[in-house]
Amino acid sequence: MEFKGTQSILAPRDIVWRCLNDPAMLQACVPGCESFTAVSEDEFLAVVVAAVGPVKAKFKGNLILSERIEGISYKISGKGEGGIAGFGKMNAEVSLVDIEGGTELTYLSTAEVGGKLAQIGSRLVSSVANKLADEFFKRFNTNVSALADASAEG
Template sequence: MAVLLSGQYSLPVSREVVYAALNDPDVLRECIPGCEELEVRSDGIFAAVVRLELGPLKTRFRGKVRLEDLDPPNSYRISGEGDGGIAGFAKGGAALKLVPDDEGGTLLSYEAEANINGKIAQLGQRLITSTSKKIADRFFESLTNRLQPNPRTAESQ
């Protein structure tokens, strides 16, 4: 089953800051919902263990993601795959673009496609798409919160 997702988020900081955060394993580990482990291997691949709940299915996915077509701080592509054991397998990619907005922040947009099989695919396209969108929204909400300028820092200067 193929799942298509796209989204757009406004972040309160420059493209350079957003791009750096999206390549920082500590930031990603903190912002990815259900992330239990995340490391950057010597070959540049991000390896992760993420606990997911998709409807009645709860599973741990072990996955690998590679960043490709790097154009800092404008864009890159993500390709990867994840194995959820008996729950199923997913493989896909996403294109991510960062554009400055009129207020000094960044407009982030993405388009993603994943191919899913196994028990997860039996849950149905609508449930998988809505759950995936919620996970993406939670990730970008966490990222936005992490990147918010700290008002106390500005006051203390």
């Protein structure tokens, strides 16, 4: 499954980049995230509750940031185990460019699932995964834009 999208964020690129590397900001943007703990500068442990059709599960996994090019791009790799529900893996490339009035964030993501989740049907799983990715980046946009706005006022 492959997903892509773009968000125009009303914030300078340095603020967007800083937020992309801030564990508290990332946790606030992940739908269903119950915990998000830094293991190192590049690795985080997360617990996320997600529902895909009739299957609702608590996924425990990790997220690794790699191939960082300061202020420009990085890769996110994540995998989670949901017990009997199965597993999920995700990789995303995130890049930033300056646009008038802010920053354009573009992502290209791939995901795969196994176990019970894979039996539900790829169309439903793909739809939910795409919705979760879209929700993450919409929340990120809202939170970062608000932060930049508050910084500009203060």
